[in-house]
Structures are given as structure tokens and as C-alpha cells.
Amino acid sequence: MIRFLRSVAYAWSGFRSAVGTQANMRIHVAFVVAVNAAGLLFGLSAMEWAAIIIVQGMVLAAELLNTAVEHVVDLVSPQKHPLAKAAKDTAAAAVLFAAATAVAVGLIVFGPHLLP
Numbered sequence: 741m742i743r744f745l746r747s748v749a750y751a752w753s754g755f756r757s758a759v760g761t762q763a764n765m766r767i768h769v770a771f772v773v774a775v776n777a778a779g780l781l782f783g784l785s786a787m788e789w790a791a792i793i794i795v796q797g798m799v800l801a802a803e804l805l806n807t808a809v810e811h812v813v814d815l816v817s818p819q820k821h822p823l824a825k826a827a828k829d830t831a832a833a834a835v836l837f838a839a840a841t842a843v844a845v846g847l848i849v850f851g852p853h854l855l856p
């Protein structure tokens with residue numbers, strides 16, 4: 741149990757570090773707060789909440805992994821290298837796909853609530 745709590749503390753520290761150092765992470769968190777507030781406002785159904793929560797988790801997880809890749813690349817390859825570029829660009833592409841998926845799901849979920 742202690743080990744699990746310690747792991748959670750390390751993970752929380754990683755999350756706080758990403759929020760503190762990555763502007764994109766702060767943008768994602770701001771979107772999560774805004775979207776969840778809108779969800780409460782519109783009284784989303786259980787299935788709508790499920791869709792929204794899944795894509796939010798996907799985007800945050802993708803951004804955190806992207807940040808981890810950036811740190812490791814900066815550590816092992818401070819000089820320019822094609823593989824370092826490929827690693828960073830591929831991780832960034834993962835965030836782009838997750839964010840595009842979240843936008844699509846957001847439109848599908850909130851669209852009907854916004855249209856008259």
C-alpha cells in the first residue's frame with residue numbers, strides 16, 4: 741500500500757512538473773476545466789460524459805508522454821540528430837491526433853446541445 745501511494749506521489753509530481761513547465765499542458769488542462777464545466781451546464785448523459793472523459797484522458801496522457809519523450813531526447817541527444825527529431829515529432833503527432841479526436845468528439849457531443 742505504501743509503495744502504491746509512493747508511486748501515486750511520483751506520478752502527481754510528474755503531472756505538476758508538466759503543468760509547470762509545458763505551456764501546451766496548461767492549455768489542455770484549461771480545456772478540460774472548461775469542457776467539464778460546459779458538461780455540467782448542459783447536463784450531459786452518462787454516455788456523453790463517458791465519451792468526453794475518455795478523450796480528455798487520451799489528450800492529457802498523450803501530452804504527458806510527449807513531455808516525457810522531450811525530456812529523454814534532450815537528455816540523451818542535446819545535439820541535433822535526425823532520430824531525436826523523429827522521436828520528438830512523432831510524439832508531437834500523437835498529441836495532435838489525440839487532440840483532433842477530442843475536438844471531433846466534442847463537436848458530436850456538444851453540437852446537439854448548442855443547436856436550437
Ligand SMILES: Nc1ncnc2c1ncn2[C@@H]1O[C@H](COP(=O)(O)OP(=O)(O)OP(=O)(O)O)[C@@H](O)[C@H]1O
Pocket residue numbers: 762763764810813817818819820821822824825828829832
Ligand atoms: N536534438 C534534436 N535534434 C533534432 N531536432 C530537434 C532536436 N530537438 C528538437 N528538435 C526539433 O525541434 C522541434 C522543437 O523542439 P523542442 O525541443 O523545442 O520541442 P517542442 O515540441 O517545441 O516542445 P515544447 O513544448 O517544450 O516547446 C522538435 O519537434 C524537433 O523537430
